[in-house]
Each structure stands twice: as structure tokens, then as C-alpha cells.
Amino acid sequence: MSEEAPEILTIDIDGWEGPLDLLLALARTQKVDLRQLSILELVDQYIAFVNEARALRLELAADYLVMAAWLAYLKSGLLLPRNPEESPSPEELALRLQLRLERLNAMREAGARLVARDRLGRDIFRRGAPEGLRVLRKANWEAEIYDLIAAYGRISARTRPVMHVVAVRDVMTLEEAIERVSTLIGSRVDWTTIESFLPEGATGTYRKSALASSFVAALELAKQGRVELQQKSAFAPLYLKASA
Amino acid sequence: MNPQDELTRAVEAVLFASEHPMTVDEIKAHVGAEADVRGALADLGEIYAGRGIEIVRRGDRWHFQTAADLAHLLRRDREESRKLSRAGIETLAIIAYHEPVTRAEIEAIRGVQISKGTIDVLMEAGWVRPAGRREVPGRPLTYATTAGFLTHFGLASRRDLPGMDDLKAAGLLDPVDLAFEGLEDSGDSADAEVETAGQED
Amino acid sequence: MNPQDELTRAVEAVLFASEHPMTVDEIKAHVGAEADVRGALADLGEIYAGRGIEIVRRGDRWHFQTAADLAHLLRRDREESRKLSRAGIETLAIIAYHEPVTRAEIEAIRGVQISKGTIDVLMEAGWVRPAGRREVPGRPLTYATTAGFLTHFGLASRRDLPGMDDLKAAGLLDPVDLAFEGLEDSGDSADAEVETAGQED
Numbered sequence: 001m002s003e004e005a006p007e008i009l010t011i012d013i014d015g016w017e018g019p020l021d022l023l024l025a026l027a028r029t030q031k032v033d034l035r036q037l038s039i040l041e042l043v044d045q046y047i048a049f050v051n052e053a054r055a056l057r058l059e060l061a062a063d064y065l066v067m068a069a070w071l072a073y074l075k076s077g078l079l080l081p082r083n084p085e086e087s088p089s090p091e092e093l094a095l096r097l098q099l100r101l102e103r104l105n106a107m108r109e110a111g112a113r114l115v116a117r118d119r120l121g122r123d124i125f126r127r128g129a130p131e132g133l134r135v136l137r138k139a140n141w142e143a144e145i146y147d148l149i150a151a152y153g154r155i156s157a158r159t160r161p162v163m164h165v166v167a168v169r170d171v172m173t174l175e176e177a178i179e180r181v182s183t184l185i186g187s188r189v190d191w192t193t194i195e196s197f198l199p200e201g202a203t204g205t206y207r208k209s210a211l212a213s214s215f216v217a218a219l220e221l222a223k224q225g226r227v228e229l230q231q232k233s234a235f236a237p238l239y240l241k242a243s244a
Numbered sequence: 245m246n247p248q249d250e251l252t253r254a255v256e257a258v259l260f261a262s263e264h265p266m267t268v269d270e271i272k273a274h275v276g277a278e279a280d281v282r283g284a285l286a287d288l289g290e291i292y293a294g295r296g297i298e299i300v301r302r303g304d305r306w307h308f309q310t311a312a313d314l315a316h317l318l319r320r321d322r323e324e325s326r327k328l329s330r331a332g333i334e335t336l337a338i339i340a341y342h343e344p345v346t347r348a349e350i351e352a353i354r355g356v357q358i359s360k361g362t363i364d365v366l367m368e369a370g371w372v373r374p375a376g377r378r379e380v381p382g383r384p385l386t387y388a389t390t391a392g393f394l395t396h397f398g399l400a401s402r403r404d405l406p407g408m409d410d411l412k413a414a415g416l417l418d419p420v421d422l423a424f425e426g427l428e429d430s431g432d433s434a435d436a437e438v439e440t441a442g443q444e445d
Numbered sequence: 446m447n448p449q450d451e452l453t454r455a456v457e458a459v460l461f462a463s464e465h466p467m468t469v470d471e472i473k474a475h476v477g478a479e480a481d482v483r484g485a486l487a488d489l490g491e492i493y494a495g496r497g498i499e500i501v502r503r504g505d506r507w508h509f510q511t512a513a514d515l516a517h518l519l520r521r522d523r524e525e526s527r528k529l530s531r532a533g534i535e536t537l538a539i540i541a542y543h544e545p546v547t548r549a550e551i552e553a554i555r556g557v558q559i560s561k562g563t564i565d566v567l568m569e570a571g572w573v574r575p576a577g578r579r580e581v582p583g584r585p586l587t588y589a590t591t592a593g594f595l596t597h598f599g600l601a602s603r604r605d606l607p608g609m610d611d612l613k614a615a616g617l618l619d620p621v622d623l624a625f626e627g628l629e630d631s632g633d634s635a636d637a638e639v640e641t642a643g644q645e646d
Binding site for chain 3: 017018019020021092095096099100102103104106107108109110111112113114115117118119120121122123124125126127130131132133
């Protein structure tokens with residue numbers, strides 16, 4: 001391809017992978033080491049190529065035209081008297097272009113050498129029918145005696161019948177309280193506090209139970225019309241008296 | 245290298261790369277119709293005698309294979325330590341305490357269904373064996389523990405398994421939440437407890 | 446047969462039977478952890494030297510393959526049906542010679558954008574892999590070649606890439622910026638270029 005004349009390149013526009021690729025192909029037509037490349041000649045080659053393509057009304061991608069414009073600018077920079085203020089200098093730009101072409105060329109040649117090697121599956125072969133190696137995995141199960149026992153405890157705890165035991169508590173039942181209050185009330189003439197109906201010496205939870213039961217007993221007896229209740233205000237002492 | 249050696253190399257490579265055992269004619273299709281393939285095969289037989297690879301004839305076809313006495317190297321056993329799952333250990337415990345026991349009974353005791361794989365794992369571990377069928381409708385298979393089970397868990401006999409009273413004494417029969425609270429009180433949440441107490445002061 | 450010969454036979458058989466190139470450790474898993482596998486591989490290298498089959502090292506893996514000079518007897522064209530595009534070949538070369546390398550760096554060398562599919566094709570072939578991100582703004586992904594790349598192209602290591610040393614010595618693997626600075630430092634500066642350019646005009 002590199003041996004071909006630029007005229008032939010024009011009909012091959014679709015074959016180029018970007019302006020740099022085209023530049024490299026053109027550079028190779030100079031048949032010199034890329035280090036000795038004449039950038040000015042390359043610019044002329046490229047611009048001539050683009051003009052020819054336009055004359056043939058070939059559609060050129062925008063980046064080819066951008067490159068052409070840039071090269072034209074580079075050429076004028078290289079030819080006109082130097083402006084020391086300009087940075088980067090046209091010479092630097094030209095050198096960078098040459099370095100890029102060298103690098104692309106190096107990789108193109110390396111790629112060609114790579115794929116031309118004796119390749120496995122095409123030129124070189126591995127064994128056609130290997131027996132294959134097999135790994136048999138053998139599980140070594142682990143468990144400790146504690147795990148076993150704890151598991152059984154867990155199952156037993158989860159599934160054994162559940163029995164609810166209510167603790168025996170010292171209480172005065174409602175029946176007991178009604179009996180007691182109705183007996184005692186008969187012997188009282190005046191208003192007496194509900195506390196006076198509790199058994200003497202009753203303490204703690206039993207006293208609380210007796211008080212609660214006696215209160216409910218008092219309400220029950222009042223409902224039956226056998227007892228009257230009196231209280232001056234909320235939380236004030238509660239007085240009981242037999243109905244007249 | 246003389247021409248016959250060249251041919252031997254060629255036959256060697258062709259046979260090596262082939263996906264199937266080859267007849268002499270098939271080999272000739274690669275190395276040339278005039279070639280003394282039989283002679284080359286005989287040479288290869290000598291070259292490979294006593295090596296890790298041998299050239300063998302099966303009917304009228306030839307191929308390479310690894311030497312028969314080295315076949316054991318192609319298989320590699322790898323032991324992997326694996327912990328028994330919760331379902332596995334529970335199932336094992338039920339079998340150990342209730343054997344012989346059917347799958348349905350195990351499920352009734354666990355209160356959860358067990359997958360087929362669970363008992364398979366226990367059998368693979370060598371701890372559980374089928375122990376005959378129960379003579380009830382459906383004749384379900386029963387399971388029991390093995391001698392290997394006793395050995396692994398360091399038990400002289402199944403009677404060495406702690407009884408219900410022992411389990412109770414060890415706190416292993418406490419409902420799970422109570423046992424958990426017990427652990428928290430005695431364990432790593434002690435610091436949190438102190439803080440709570442401090443705040444209440 | 447002495448023990449080392451026995452080992453050589455064993456390594457020969459294991460490598461011969463394997464469907465994939467093997468590392469020394471993988472071979473040891475079959476022939477014994479204590480075995481002098483490297484010594485056995487060296488012995489096999491001598492035994493097979495000049496034969497139709499050879500033992501080769503690709504990266505850190507070893508395998509048997511047919512001798513390169515017999516390719517004409519064995520060559521198969523099936524592989525050619527999915528021939529790499531020029532973009533694919535160049536991209537592969539750039540990755541192999543520059544790895545790890547980002548897409549942007551590949552594009553800078555080729556002077557053109559590469560389509561998404563180009564790298565995909567190389568990855569699908571098993572020759573290229575993602576090789577971590579570069580810690581620069583944007584954290585671009587880098588690419589590198591695989592063990593399969595070395596195996597396929599018959600390279601013992603990346604150092605065996607054709608012309609690698611020359612390219613390196615010539616600075617052709619350095620980025621343009623670096624090469625440019627190098628040229629300026631060495632005095633082979635832009636001024637010289639101008640003169641050359643001027644003369645040729």
C-alpha cells in the first residue's frame with residue numbers, strides 16, 4: 001500500500017482511518033525513514049490529496065478538512081519569517097507531528113508482526129483431545145459435640161409443651177369481702193371508714209387486696225341497698241354506714 | 245535430521261493435535277500419501293515406551309494417551325472443611341436422641357420440614373445410616389447413627405449423650421429468649437447494664 | 446527408574462492431560478507439593494527439544510504444543526474467518542506494547558477515535574482485560590493483555606513482543622510529549638528540524 005502513488009489513494013478514501021492514518025500513508029510514499037521526513041513535502045502531498053478529492057466531489061469527513069487547514073497554517077508558519085513570540089513554534093508543531101507519525105507507524109508494524117506470528121489454534125496446536133484433569137471435592141463435615149447437644153436443647157425448648165403456673169398469692173376474694181363487710185356493718189351505728197373493715201394486722205399485698213375487695217364489696221352492697229357510702233372529695237376517706 | 249525422523253516428528257504432531265484417534269490413511273492425508281506412516285508409528289512407540297505418555301492403537305486407529313499407571317494423578321481429591329448447617333446439626337441431634345426415626349418424625353420434632361439434602365449430608369459425613377423400614381403404612385425408612393458418629397463426637401455409646409435432666413441443668417432447655425437474656429446479663433452487655441444503673445441513680 | 450524420572454513422567458502426564466496451560470503450583474496439586482516440578486519441566490524441555498511436540502512456557506503457565514515448523518501440515522483456516530480488523534490489530538498492538546493503557550491514550554496514538562466494539566472484540570477473544578483505573582481526573586479504565594494473549598501469540602512474556610527492545614530503545618513507546626522534551630534536552634532541537642525543512646523546500 002505504501003508503495004502506491006497518491007493518485008491511487010484518492011479512490012480509496014474509505015480505507016483511511018482518520019487524517020493521521022492518511023498522513024502516514026502519504027509519508028511512506030516519500031520512501032525515507034520517518035525521521036528524515038520532509039514535513040513541508042508531506043503538507044503539500046496532503047493538501048493536493050484533499051483538493052483532488054474535492055475535485056472528484058468525494059465526501060471528505062470534517063476532520064480531514066480540519067487537518068488540511070491546520071497543515072496549511074503549519075506550512076505558512078514554517079516558511080514565513082519567524083515570530084519568536086509564537087508558542088508553540090511551527091517547528092515544534094512539525095516535530096510533534098513527525099513524532100506522532102513515527103509512533104503510529106511503530107504500532108502498525110508491531111501489530112502486523114504480531115498477527116503474522118505462528119498462532120495457537122491456527123499454526124500451532126495444543127493437544128486435540130486431552131483427557132482433562134478432574135478435581136474431586138470431598139467435604140469434611142465438622143460439628144462439635146456441644147453443637148449437637150445445644151441443638152437438641154434448642155429443639156426441645158422450642159417444641160416441648162408449655163405449662164403456665166400461676167403463683168399462689170395471699171388475697172381476699174370478693175366473696176370473702178362481701179361476707180365480711182355485710183357482717184361487720186350491722187354492728188356499726190355511725191359512719192366508719194372502709195379501712196376499719198379490714199382484718200387487723202393485715203399488711204403488704206394482702207392488705208391491698210383486702211382493701212380492693214372490700215371497696216368492690218361496698219359498691220355491691222350499696223347496689224343491693226344494704227349500705228350507704230359517703231366521701232367528701234376525691235381521694236378523701238370513704239365512709240360506710242348500714243342503710244336505715 | 246534424516247527424512248524418516250522428520251516424518252516421525254510430523255506424525256507425532258498430527259496425532260497430538262487431532263481431536264480423534266486417526267487411521268494411517270488419515271495421518272497420510274496430512275504428511276503425504278507416500279510416507280511410511282507405519283514405520284513412524286513404530287518409532288514413536290519406542291520413543292514413548294516407559295514415558296508419561298504412550299502411543300496406543302485401538303482397532304485401526306492411533307492416538308496418544310497418558311500412561312495408564314499415572315491415571316491416578318489426573319484425579320485430585322481435595323478435602324474441604326465445612327461446618328454443618330443448623331438444619332443439619334438439629335436433624336443429627338434428633339436422630340441421635342430418637343433413633344431409629346423416620347423423616348416424618350424428625351420433622352414433627354423439629355417443627356420444620358427438612359430438605360432431602362440434609363439427611364444426605366449426614367450420610368455423606370458418615371454419621372447417619374438408613375436403619376430399616378418401619379412397619380406402618382407407607383413403610384417409611386428410618387435413620388440411625390453410625391459408629392463413625394460416636395467416634396467423631398467422642399462418645400462411647402449413645403447413652404453418653406446428656407439426658408434431659410443434664411440439658412436442663414446446663415440451661416440448654418431454657419426458652420431461647422430467656423437463655424439469651426441470661427447471656428446478656430453475664431456477658432458482654434455488662435457495661436451497658438452499668439450505665440443504665442448509673443442513670444437511674 | 447529413579448524418583449526424579451518418575452516425577453518427570455508424572456509432570457509430563459499431567460501437563461499432557463490438562464485442557465489448559467498450568468502453573469507450577471497447579472501441577473504440584475497433582476504430583477505433590479514437595480516435588481521439584483521446575484526441575485522436571487526443565488528435563489522435559491530437553492527431552493522434547495527438536496521433536497514434533499514441544500513444551501513451552503507462556504507467562505507463568507506451561508503447556509505442550511506442536512512445533513512451529515510443522516504448521517504447514519496442520520494449519521487450519523477456520524480461525525481466519527473472524528480475522529481482526531486493522532483497527533483491532535493496531536489497538537491490540539498498542540495495548541500489548543504500552544500496557545496498562547487507557548482508551549484515550551490508544552486514540553492519541555492512532556489519531557482517531559476507536560469504536561466501542563474494537564476493545565470488546567479483543568476482550569471477547571480473551572486477549573485483553575480491564576486492568577484497573579488510572580488515578581487521574583476522570584479515573585479512566587486501563588487495559589492490559591492476558592495470559593491467553595501470550596499463549597495465542599506464542600510469547601513467553603511481554604518482553605518477547607516482536608521488536609520490543611528496539612521500540613523501547615528508540616523511545617517509540619514514550620508519549621509524544623515525553624519524546625519531544627527528550628529531543629529538546631539532547632540538543633537535537635526544533636532548530637535543526639527547521640533547517641532540514643527549509644533545505645528540502
